[in-house]
Amino acid sequence: MMNQSELLDRLYAQMIAVSYRIMGNKSDALDIVQESWLKIIQKYETLQDPDKLFHWASTIVRRTAVNEIRRREIRRKTEGRWVRLHMPLNQPDNMLKELEWQEWMDALDDETRRMFKYKYDLGLKDLEIAERLGMPTGTVKARLHRGKRQLMKYTNMYHSRT
Known part of the structure; x- marks a missing residue:
């Protein structure tokens, strides 16, 4: 049985791995993990089965990363239109x-x-x-x-x- 510190360390490592696979670089991956931690903390009481924490956290990280990629794509498309x-x-x-x-x-x-x-x-x-x-x-x-x-x-x- 893992203690809480080991559990959180494993969870954090998994979140970084998921985020890195999607974002492609460490800096962006860490930003996504930080944002995801906030979401997890805010919504933790909605987790009905604690045994599914890792799956739930991975889903949050994936969705956060995909949303960031979409946001960047929209930003990239509109940046060319701004006027100085x-x-x-x-x-x-x-x-x-x-x-x-x-x-x-x-x-x-x-x-x-x-x-x-x-x-x-x-x-x-x-x-x-x-x-x-x-x-x-x-x-x-x-x-x-x-x-x-x-x-x-x-x-x-x-x-x-x-």
């Missing part, structure tokens, strides 16, 4: 600039575009972006810098045409 320019759309020139801006943003890779959204739309600091994306702060700074250079190149090409 805040100007009235009723003027044709502003509409053209907005379309140009969107075209430039769409030319950036998904990760850089996501970093721009985090930094300039959500106001996150480089360290916060790095933590969200699970990468070093230096990598975030370098990619943002390269993205800015790429956008500058696009704006210079635009201004040389007009």
